[in-house]
Amino acid sequence: MTDGGHRYVAPGSVAEALRVQEKLRPLADLAGPGPTAPATVAGLDVAYAESGDRLAAAVTVLDARTLAVVDSAVSVGRPAFGYVPGLFAFRELPGLLDALDRLTVRPDLLVCDGHGLAHPRRFGLACHLGVVTGLPAIGVGKTPLVGEWDEPGPRRGAWTPLRDGGDVVGRVLRTRDGVKPVFVSVGHRMSLGNAVDRVLALTPRYRLPETTRAADRLCRDALASAST
DNA sequence: GCGACAG
DNA sequence: ATCTTGTCGC
Numbered sequence: 001m002t003d004g005g006h007r008y009v010a011p012g013s014v015a016e017a018l019r020v021q022e023k024l025r026p027l028a029d030l031a032g033p034g035p036t037a038p039a040t041v042a043g044l045d046v047a048y049a050e051s052g053d054r055l056a057a058a059v060t061v062l063d064a065r066t067l068a069v070v071d072s073a074v075s076v077g078r079p080a081f082g083y084v085p086g087l088f089a090f091r092e093l094p095g096l097l098d099a100l101d102r103l104t105v106r107p108d109l110l111v112c113d114g115h116g117l118a119h120p121r122r123f124g125l126a127c128h129l130g131v132v133t134g135l136p137a138i139g140v141g142k143t144p145l146v147g148e149w150d151e152p153g154p155r156r157g158a159w160t161p162l163r164d165g166g167d168v169v170g171r172v173l174r175t176r177d178g179v180k181p182v183f184v185s186v187g188h189r190m191s192l193g194n195a196v197d198r199v200l201a202l203t204p205r206y207r208l209p210e211t212t213r214a215a216d217r218l219c220r221d222a223l224a225s226a227s228t
Numbered sequence: 229g230c231g232a233c234a235g
Numbered sequence: 236a237t238c239t240t241g242t243c244g245c
Contacts, residue, residue, distance in 0.1 A: 046235070048236050055236090083236080085233040092235075114234045124234070145234045183234085 008094045008132075010080040017087045018121075025123045027131045034136040034190035038064045038108035040071075041202065043211025044099075044129070045113045046092045047219040048079070049227065055079050056226065057095030058219035060211060061107045064201070067210045073102035074222040085145065086120050089128040100133060109190070109198065110137040111211045115145050116187035118162055118170040130188020137187030138195040139170075140209055144183055152181055157200060159184075171196055175203040182207065 011017035041064045046057045054076065061071040075098035081090035092114075116126030116139030124145070130137030147164035149172045156177050162170040162185070170185030173196055184199050186192050202209035208216075 046236080048235080050237055052236080083235070085235090088234050119234080139234085141234055143234065145232095 008097050010094060011090055014084060014087065017081065017084075017090050020090075021087075021121055021123045021128075024128065024131050025121065028123065028127045028187075029130075029189045030117060030186050032136070032186070032189055032191035032194055034194050035108050036194055036197070038198070040064060040105060040107045041109045041111060041198070041211050042100075042103075042107035043111050043113075043209060043213070043215035044096050045212055045215035045219050046095060047216070047223045049223060053078060054223070054226075055092070055095060056219040056223040057092060057099045058215045058222060059096065059099040059103060060214035060218055061103060061105055062211055062214060064108070067202070067204070069214055071103050071105045072214070072218055073099040074218055075099040075102070076222060076226045088114060089125040092125065093128060093132070096129065097132065107135065110135050110187070111198070111202065111209050112137060112139045112187060113141075113212050113215070115139040115141045115170070115183065116185040118144075118146060118164070118183060118185035120146050122167075122169070124185070124187075126185065126187025136189040138190050138198065139183075139185045139187050140199055140212065141183040141185070142208070154178055156203075159196060168192075173199060175199065176207050179207045
């Protein structure tokens with residue numbers, strides 16, 4: 001339940017996808033500050049069939065305080081675009097928007113599995129999803145796409161700036177003691193500091209946000225069920 | 229020209 | 236992303 005049918009149309013070429021990013025980029029609000037005490041937070045993730053011709057996109061909405069799942073939706077379909085680093089959003093956006101439309105509650109924040117500002121043209125999946133839905137959004141990547149950084153301290157909460165081309169595009173954040181850090185960046189209507197705080201609030205036990213973990217489980221299960 | 233390259 | 240064995244640790 002974001003705003004009704006998005007009727008998303010995938011670009012037919014790399015050139016067209018680049019033009020779409022160029023057009024949407026200025027619409028992103030990279031300042032925020034965004035909600036510091038959201039009631040609900042959504043996690044989004046996609047699972048692919050080994051054949052690569054089918055995918056399941058899932059959105060799970062968690063109570064931000066208890067981290068209990070209060071709503072969820074899945075969409076099974078075909079990848080909408082080839083896998084091109086930097087144009088990743090075009091591949092997963094249709095399925096994710098479809099799943100978002102099936103929710104019965106409108107989440108206060110979207111936590112995306114991928115980057116936001118930390119993107120070669122400063123418009124990753126989290127920015128794209130935020131702009132299209134109008135919802136505050138942040139990106140939490142497991143591996144880097146762009147930028148340089150120093151290793152953050154070993155304890156949970158330690159972070160270092162992620163820099164690219166003279167810009168601070170995100171933060172490398174340690175969410176658990178002694179565990180590999182994650183890459184946090186702003187997507188839409190959120191400040192970087194608030195994004196980091198929200199991620200820490202979502203990682204009381206594991207490296208990845210509970211939102212992402214819940215969505216990951218859901219889309220994997222949906223993919224398995226759909227093939228049986 | 230040669231690598232790197234979110235999921 | 237997905238394919239994969241064993242292995243270390245709580």
